[in-house]
Amino acid sequence: MTLHHHQVWKRLMCPCLTSSHWLTTNSIRLKSSRIIRTTDPFYRDGISRVIDVRSPEEYKTDHIPGAINLPILSLEQFQIVGKLHWEAHEAQQSDETVRLKAKLFGAKFSLQNIINILDSHFMDKPQSYTPFIYCKRGGLRSRSLATVLEEIGYPVVLLEGGYKAYRRRVISDLNEMPLKFRFNVVTGSNKSGKSLIMRKLIDRGHQVLNFDKMIHYEDLFLSGDMIHMKGRSRYMETKLRDKLVTFDPSRPVWVKHQFWQSDLMKRIASTYHLPTPSVIYKQMLKGKIFEVKVPNDEKVERLVRQGYLDWMKDDIDTVQLFLDTHAQNMYDFRTINVMQAYVRSNKLRELLGCILTEEHKHYKIMRKRWRKRYANTPDLLKQEFFVLDSLTNDKIDEIVDKFESMAESI
Numbered sequence: 531m532t533l534h535h536h537q538v539w540k541r542l543m544c545p546c547l548t549s550s551h552w553l554t555t556n557s558i559r560l561k562s563s564r565i566i567r568t569t570d571p572f573y574r575d576g577i578s579r580v581i582d583v584r585s586p587e588e589y590k591t592d593h594i595p596g597a598i599n600l601p602i603l604s605l606e607q608f609q610i611v612g613k614l615h616w617e618a619h620e621a622q623q624s625d626e627t628v629r630l631k632a633k634l635f636g637a638k639f640s641l642q643n644i645i646n647i648l649d650s651h652f653m654d655k656p657q658s659y660t661p662f663i664y665c666k667r668g669g670l671r672s673r674s675l676a677t678v679l680e681e682i683g684y685p686v687v688l689l690e691g692g693y694k695a696y697r698r699r700v701i702s703d704l705n706e707m708p709l710k711f712r713f714n715v716v717t718g719s720n721k722s723g724k725s726l727i728m729r730k731l732i733d734r735g736h737q738v739l740n741f742d743k744m745i746h747y748e749d750l751f752l753s754g755d756m757i758h759m760k761g762r763s764r765y766m767e768t769k770l771r772d773k774l775v776t777f778d779p780s781r782p783v784w785v786k787h788q789f790w791q792s793d794l795m796k797r798i799a800s801t802y803h804l805p806t807p808s809v810i811y812k813q814m815l816k817g818k819i820f821e822v823k824v825p826n827d828e829k830v831e832r833l834v835r836q837g838y839l840d841w842m843k844d845d846i847d848t849v850q851l852f853l854d855t856h857a858q859n860m861y862d863f864r865t866i867n868v869m870q871a872y873v874r875s876n877k878l879r880e881l882l883g884c885i886l887t888e889e890h891k892h893y894k895i896m897r898k899r900w901r902k903r904y905a906n907t908p909d910l911l912k913q914e915f916f917v918l919d920s921l922t923n924d925k926i927d928e929i930v931d932k933f934e935s936m937a938e939s940i
Contacts, residue, residue, distance in 0.1 A: 564680050564683070564684070564685045564686060565676050565677075565680050565686045565687075565688055566685070566686070566687045566688070567687075567688050567690050568687060568688070568689060568690065569689075569690045569691060569695060571594060571664070571689055571695055571696035571699050572699070573662065573687060573689075574662070576660050576685075577660055577661070577662045577687060578655075578658075578659045578660045578661060579598060579659075579661050579662070580594055580596050580597040580598070580661075580662045580664075581597065581598060581600050581661045581662065581663045581664075581675075582594065582597040582598065582599050582600070582664060582665075582693075583599075583600055583601060583602040583663060583664070583665045583671045583672050583675055584599070584601060584602075584665050584666055584671065584693065585601050585603060585604055585605040585608050586599055586601055586604070586605070587605045588605075588666065588693075589601070591764060591765065592693075592697075592764035592765045592768055593693070593768075594664065594693070594696050594768075595768065595772050597664075600647045600650075600651060600675075601643065602639075602640050602643050602644065602647075602665070602671040602672075602674060602675060603636075603639050603640065603643065603671060604639075604643075607635075607639040607643075610635060610639075611632055611635050611636045611639065614628060614631055614632035614635060615629075615632045617632075618632050636670065637674075640670070640671070640674045640675075641674075644674065644675055644678055647675065648678075652679070652682075652684075655684075657683055657684070658685075659684055660684070660685045660686070660687065661679065661684065661686060661687070662687045662689065663675055663676050663679075663686060663687070663688055663689065664688070664689035664692045664693060664695075664696070665692045665693070666692050666693050666694065667691065667692045667693075667694055668688065668689055668690045668691045668692035668694075668695065669692065672688055672689070672692060673688065676688050697764065700767055700768060700771050701767070703771050703774075704767060704770065704771055704774075704809060704810065705809050706809075707771070707774045707775075708774070708809045708810035708813045709809065709813060710779040711774070711777065711779055711782075711783050711813065712782045712783070712817060713739075713782065713783050713784075713785050713810075713813060713814045713816075713817035714782050714783070714784050714785065714817055714818045714819075714820065714933070714937050715784075715785045715786075715787055715814050715817055715818070715819045715820065716728065716784060716785065716786050716787075716820050716822065716933075717786075717787060717819060717820070717821050717822070718821050718822035718823060718824070719823075719886075719889060719890045719893040720829070720886065720889050721824070721829040721832050721833060721886065722822045722823060722824040722829065722918070723822055723824055723832075723918055723921045723926065723929075724786050724822060725740075725786065726921060726926045727786075727822065727926060727929060727930060727933070728740055728784065728786045730926050730927065730930045731784050731930060731933075734930070734934075736781075736782075736784050737777045737778065737781055737782070737783045737784065738783070738784045738785075738786075739770075739773060739774075739783055739784070739785045739786070740785075740786045741766070741770075741785070741786065741787055770810070782817075782937060785814055785817075787814065815904075818914065818936070818937060819913040819914065820913075820914050820916065820933055820936075821913060821914065821915050821916065822916050822917075822918060822929070823915065823916070823917045823918070824917075824918045824919075824921065825919065826883060826886055826887055826890065827883075828918075828919070828920055828921060829886050830879060830882050830883050830886065832921055833882050833886075834879065834882075838882065839878055839879060839882070842878045842881075842882075843878065846873065849873060849878075849881075850873060853866060853869055853870060853873065857869065860888070860892075861888055865884070865888055868884060869881055869884055869885070872884065914936060916929055916932065
């Protein structure tokens with residue numbers, strides 16, 4: 531091992547050896563720190579790359595936009611070290627062996643993974659490469675990688691407070707930013723052409739906010755694939771803030787949202803804690819609401835055109851899973867029996883029609899409750915109704931023309 535490497539690892543593993551108490555006339559003077567510490571999660575002055583050193587599972591739940599994941603500890607390793615630290619805490623200083631063991635395991639796992647990170651990410655990086663590093667709280671995981679990179683000679687920016695500091699900033703911004711905007715809300719029951727309308731508005735240069743896209747549940751209708759929705763509220767808020775930053779407050783924002791819908795998607799949002807942030811929700815209530823209604827047969831045809839019928843035929847087990855689980859909380863037993871009969875007789879088109887019919891019943895009930903709730907508040911829920919007899923491109927163009935004309939007169 532060279533003298534330089536010996537100095538690096540001595541400082542990493544034995545910080546006390548570099549204190550002034552141990553300095554002698556033969557000691558080596560360490561260079562000044564090249565680590566910049568910031569409390570601003572959006573600090574990007576000279577930053578080459580944002581690096582999230584949390585576990586892949588933490589990263590997937592939510593992360594700073596643009597960050598890559600280079601984990602210092604895997605989820606399993608994080609749990610092992612965390613358990614040891616908890617045992618040390620429970621011991622209350624009576625057994626320093628457990629505390630020491632926790633630190634040793636943490637150092638062991640961290641150093642092993644840092645070696646892999648250096649091999650996979652830093653070997654081709656120039657000396658000017660400047661990473662912005664964060665972990666959960668700005669603690670040991672981010673500092674361990676930052677210390678090694680500093681000793682190598684890289685300038686490093688470290689986020690004090692870590693991901694938690696970023697979350698506080700997102701929540702603060704979402705309590706202020708929506709107040710700057712005026713919202714036009716496009717609503718309606720499932721498969722009534724709202725997504726087609728929003729795409730057309732985007733094509734015409736409007737500012738569009740699509741909550742379905744933010745949490746990726748737009749294409750989960752009937753799929754039964756609900757596990758991916760768990761814990762996505764933070765991700766949705768990150769995407770929402772990221773989108774609002776790009777908007778011009780002097781122009782209206784078109785939103786695809788459903789205030790009163792009690793269909794499958796609304797239940798998913800409620801079950802997996804995916805609420806609309808309260809400030810933007812209240813601000814949307816003050817805007818113009820454009821409700822679209824489409825005949826049930828046309829909705830079924832749209833699902834068929836989107837390939838749902840073929841998917842159901844190829845994956846009938848998932849359809850059955852939906853009826854055995856989520857449908858039990860949505861429909862009465864007579865309706866479920868009818869749906870089960872459609873599956874057994876392979877009448878999948880009829881099944882789609884039945885689901886959409888029941889969904890629209892729930893929608894009307896919830897809409898009635900909301901209108902009653904705000905009956906004495908004339909400045910809220912200013913609503914316009916539109917009926918589309920088909921979802922052709924010409925009809926979508928026609929309805930968007932009406933939306934634009936009415937929005938300008940607000």
